Amino acid sequence: MRTLIFPAQFGQLEIVRQFTRQAAADAGLDERSICAVEMAVDEACSNIIEHAYEGMRDGEIECTCEYDKESFIVILRDHGRAFDMLKVPEPDFDASLEERQVGGLGVYLMRHLMDEVRYDHLGEAGNVLTLVKRIKKAK
């Protein structure tokens, strides 16, 4: 298990991606799954920064990566306002260019790149987002 605590700022995303990429590689995920995890964590953190911490300064995100034989798990904790990104509606893929909404894409990607995503609001203990990727061993 390893943990990274970082300021809730977009400029930190590169560091978080590198951190999760390395943890996923060490857990034995194949390259495709590593990329999926990297992107899902980026999208999740972007949403936390943009919505849970909207208008708030000095926020932090705690990213913990752990794994067992079956799964690689990323747990993101924040102390921003309660924000369940899983309730964000899916984008309408049939909408024309003019009508296409710009929101919801990141959450959609995150959900499709991971095998399981869970959100818990723990009151004063903050928000916990759990992302699970089942391990397919690299050949």
Added chain:
Amino acid sequence: MEITVQQYKHCDLLAVKGKVDSFTAPELSSSIEKINNDGRFRIVLDLKELDYMSSAGFRALLVGQRNCKRYNRGEIVLARVPKKIMEALELTGFTPLFKIYDDVTEAVGYF
């Protein structure tokens, strides 16, 4: 992320290198806007050296395409999209919104 712009007679070629995420996407948007502000709306995005693009980048592409296509004054086309990024574009239903070329010359030739 690094962006280089080359102006051709019928379009602008914008090469995007590195990583586009929520931090760097505004720079991609402003590069496209800058071309638009000069009254140019035909743009080829060469993505050969793009290593990563999150949904923030896709949003920048969507907004850019909308502005360029308005009043039929132009369009953004994509060239040399890396496989990994292509998969994400497909997953988000973006491929029908852009013409995609394997070759820059071909993409420039479209205009």
